[in-house]
Amino acid sequence: MPISTKQIKEFDQLGFLSIPGAFSTANVEVLTKNLAEISKTNHPGHILEAHGQSYRAFHGCHLYNEVFADLVNHPLLVNTSKQLLRDDVYLHQLKINNKSAFSGESWPWHQDFIYWHKEDGMPEANVLSVMIYLDDVTEFNGPLFFVPGSHQLGCIDVNPNPSSDPGWEGDVSAQLKYQVMNQLVKKEVDARGMYSAKGPAGTAVWFHGNLVHGSPPNMSPCSRRIAILTYNAVSNKPINQGQLRPEFLNARNREPLEGRLSNWFKK
Ligand code: 6CS
Numbered sequence: 437m438p439i440s441t442k443q444i445k446e447f448d449q450l451g452f453l454s455i456p457g458a459f460s461t462a463n464v465e466v467l468t469k470n471l472a473e474i475s476k477t478n479h480p481g482h483i484l485e486a487h488g489q490s491y492r493a494f495h496g497c498h499l500y501n502e503v504f505a506d507l508v509n510h511p512l513l514v515n516t517s518k519q520l521l522r523d524d525v526y527l528h529q530l531k532i533n534n535k536s537a538f539s540g541e542s543w544p545w546h547q548d549f550i551y552w553h554k555e556d557g558m559p560e561a562n563v564l565s566v567m568i569y570l571d572d573v574t575e576f577n578g579p580l581f582f583v584p585g586s587h588q589l590g591c592i593d594v595n596p597n598p599s600s601d602p603g604w605e606g607d608v609s610a611q612l613k614y615q616v617m618n619q620l621v622k623k624e625v626d627a628r629g630m631y632s633a634k635g636p637a638g639t640a641v642w643f644h645g646n647l648v649h650g651s652p653p654n655m656s657p658c659s660r661r662i663a664i665l666t667y668n669a670v671s672n673k674p675i676n677q678g679q680l681r682p683e684f685l686n687a688r689n690r691e692p693l694e695g696r697l698s699n700w701f702k703k
């Protein structure tokens with residue numbers, strides 16, 4: 437079912453669009469059951485928090501798990517992303533940000549596109565991510581904070597954080613390589629306000645690659661697992677710049693997705 441012109445306009449203006457109930461409880465259960473299996477396996481894309489007590493993220497699940505591979509091609513995700521990007525799309529990356537109960541660490545204020553631009557060679561910001569909430573996201577368990585409309589600032593050029601890992605690990609740690617400076621965040625929040633992206637499990641939230649966002653640590657007893665799929669316009673494929681980041685961060689398969697509902701998600 438295509439999204440409305442009003443919803444497209446909302447995304448263009450605010451830089452994000454939320455659809456509660458996009459995935460049924462049964463669909464979410466299929467994803468969390470597979471995530472439980474995935475979390476027992478080793479993979480270079482499975483990243484621990486700095487304290488080593490819990491996983492920060494599972495990158496690239498679609499590359500080795502059938503359910504997440506089918507999720508990439510889910511018609512709601514593919515067709516809505518095509519409408520919002522006004523182009524065919526392929527998947528640039530998929531990850532599950534785990535933000536465990538009591539121990540999930542923060543994501544400092546940042547934009548996503550600068551990583552795909554500087555580290556993968558993606559030319560323009562005609563790219564978005566869609567989050568699927570695998571847990572209820574509340575004010576207690578580390579919701580994402582958005583600065584509404586901040587995607588209109590374009591890609592904010594920041595120097596790499598000297599204390600972050602110079603490799604791809606610095607792109608996914610709590611010591612992020614490209615962070616938006618506090619004084620700029622304050623200026624933009626004073627002008628545009630802040631939005632807390634809360635919602636029940638099953639919610640889908642699309643957000644623009646240049647939207648300024650971040651999330652606090654999770655000290656609550658409730659996990660905050662979110663699957664995040666990044667769809668890029670096929671006209672915006674990265675230009676090869678030598679050393680490529682791992683496939684779980686920078687897709688090698690950039691064929692346009694057609695959107696096909698898998699039996700896993702029929703219910
Ligand atoms: O480097 C990347 O691809 C990842 N890093 C951040 C901070 N956001 C985008 C993406 O998940």
Ligand code: FE
Pocket residue numbers: 546547548649
């Ligand atoms: Fe991000």
